[in-house]
Amino acid sequence: MKKFAPVLVAVLGILIGVLSTVTFNTYMEKKNGLKVQYQDWRKLNLILEQVSRNYVDTIDTKAVSEAAIEAALAKLDPHSVYMPPVELKDAETELAGNFDGIGIQFNVPNDTAIVLEVIPGGPSEKVGLQKGDRILKVDDKDIAGVKFPQDSMVRRMKGPAGTKVIITVGRGSERIPFEITRGKIPVHCVDASFMVNDTTGYIRLTKFSRNTFKECQEAGVMLLSQGMKHLVFDLRDNTGGYFDEALLLSNMFLRKGDEIVYMQGLHREKKGYKADGSGILQNVRLTVVINESSASSSEIFAGAIQDNDRGTIVGRRSFGKGLVQEPIYFNDGSGVRLTVARFYTPSGRCIQKPISDDYRLDIYKRYSDGEMYDADSIKVDSTQTFKTVKGRTVYGGGGIIPDVFVPVDTTKVTPFYMAINKKVTQMRYASYMFDRNRDRISSIENYDQLDRFLDSLNLPASFRDYASRVDGITATQKEWDDTKEYLLPQIRGLIARYSKLGENAYYKMYLDVDTTLRTAIGLD
Secondary structure (H helix, E strand, C coil), X not given: CHHHHHHHHHHHHHHHHHHHHHHHHHHHHHHHCCCCCHHHHHHHHHHHHHHHHHCCCCCCHHHHHHHHXXXXXXXXXXXXEEECHHHHHHHHHHHHCEEEECCEEEECCCCCEEEEEECCCCHHHHHCCCCCCEEEEECCEECCCCCCCHXXXXXXXXXXXXXEEEEEEEECCEEEEEEEECEEEECCCEEEEEECCCCEEEEEECCECCCHHHHHHHHHHHHHHCCCCEEXXXXXXXXXXXXXXXXXXXXXXXXXXXXXEEEEECCXXXXXXXXXXXXXXXXXXXXXXECCCCCCHHHHHHHHHHHCCCCEEEECCCCCCCEEEEEEECCCXXXXXEEEEEEECCCCCECCCCCCCCHHHHHHHHHHCCCCCCXXXXXXXXXXXXXXXXXXXXXXXXXXXXXXXCCCCCCXXXXXXXXXXXXXXXXXXXXXXXXXXXXXXXXXXXXXXXXXXXXXXXXXXHHHHHHHHHHXXXXXXHHHHHHHHXXXXXXXXXXXXXCCCHHHHHHHHHHHHCHHHHHHHCCC
């Protein structure tokens, strides 16, 4: 018997393996109604096993297995992805609506982080950090003037709630160290909300996070109280987020029984969603603004509004991401986002654009094909026609095609404008002006005060002098004349950001030169 013991052990092992596989398959079939095709995937396991047993050198098995996972998912679609623990945590933190940190927003226009906003009630406000402070050190690490990576700055400032960090800032000629106890910081998704005129309100939404519906509801109530009859809802560059927040947002505007979206996939039965009629903005006239970077949940919302003839869509064709991702989590903190279905608008249009080898270059192709400048260059699939509730024809083929097209405006792009953009001269100039006028700007509380102050600065002469003196960039009189109408509102907005009016002031100042918003507002 000793002679046959190894054989018996091997046979027993095979039987146990087979029984385990059968048991697992049976369990999965009962749990999910899906049959696990183990034999189809066995080759991958065998290869990894052979590598582990026979490879010439020591192997980092975790790195090899993660590379295999990434390679396998790459054969599916661009949005089915593996996410290592750190990457997954960062992605979910961004959408969760809050994170642990010190509670500031900053920018790095000239190799030094400058505080743009101190979040009210946050740890930094409690100890006295202010807009315009220059962050010089985090604990004992110099981060100013040393080309310190911006993402590394963020990681050093973030940390578990309750832990401490020392932030040393420059304020005028002083260096001031602040000991800050990190806490839970809310992440806002509504960048701006204000009245454009007596009857038109404006909301800019940057992402669909866990706070989206709550923040939009609060903004809507505020604007209604100020007399809003028409809302311009800006979803440009909003790449999406949580699906349920898109449903809640759509429900704010649609009437009871209106279809919002449905999803369907090979292993997912068709499932649709309808409005329940409880929305507070059902009677407000609506214009939705989108562009080529509006994606996912933004497209669900825009498609629902368009197909129900609830509002007018203005801008350029949206990105075309209509895939349903389900998360799969692993014990090590990593995870997979796997595409399991597609989203369809109420009329039956598939939001997802075709996936090809040059999928990631699609936006560049839109420029080269002329789509960004001319509505007639939009590649419409005339074989995919659908009807809105009122019988209007809309087209499939990917993305949401706007009702009113607004091209990219290139008329103001002079050599001078391109040169200052390259060196972000405008942002650095705004910081420079805040340093010189900190007390006055910090005390401004309304737009009349703000306009009077900005008018007093002689910005055309001051900015041209700064650009020439600091960056060596000069403009001919013709270049300046061609650029100033577009540039000066931008400069005013960047300075206005440092006032108590914050982002609202920036976007309100920028309205004058935003051709897409001017078109949307002009629909009154």
